[in-house]
Amino acid sequence: MMMRGKDESMRERLSSSSDPTITIEKEGETRREVEELRRNLAMEKKRMNRIKLCSSMELLLLLVVLVLLLSTFVLVFFLSSP
Secondary structure (H helix, E strand, O other), X not given: OHHHHHHHHHHHHHHHOOOHHHHHHXXXXXXXXXXXXXXXXXXXXXXXXXXXXXXXXXXXXXXXXXXXXXXXXXXXXXXXXX
16 A cells, blocks of 8 residues: 555656656666565565574474473482382
8 A cells, every 4th residue: 555655656756757768767767676675575574484483493492392301300200219
């Protein structure tokens, strides 16, 4: 929704230019900027997914350590022979 407003304002600025070559250059520059922003967004999403994966693996590792500690506690204190 917000991109649409920016696109419309960009078109208005481009259409206000009297020289068609300047308009074409500005449109090409705008498209390059949009493509660069899309690439940056894709890289950021990839980075965020990697962070989520690492944090979930860390949580899983902590859970395994907790289970091992609890099982060791139960074995040592409750099942040991007197």
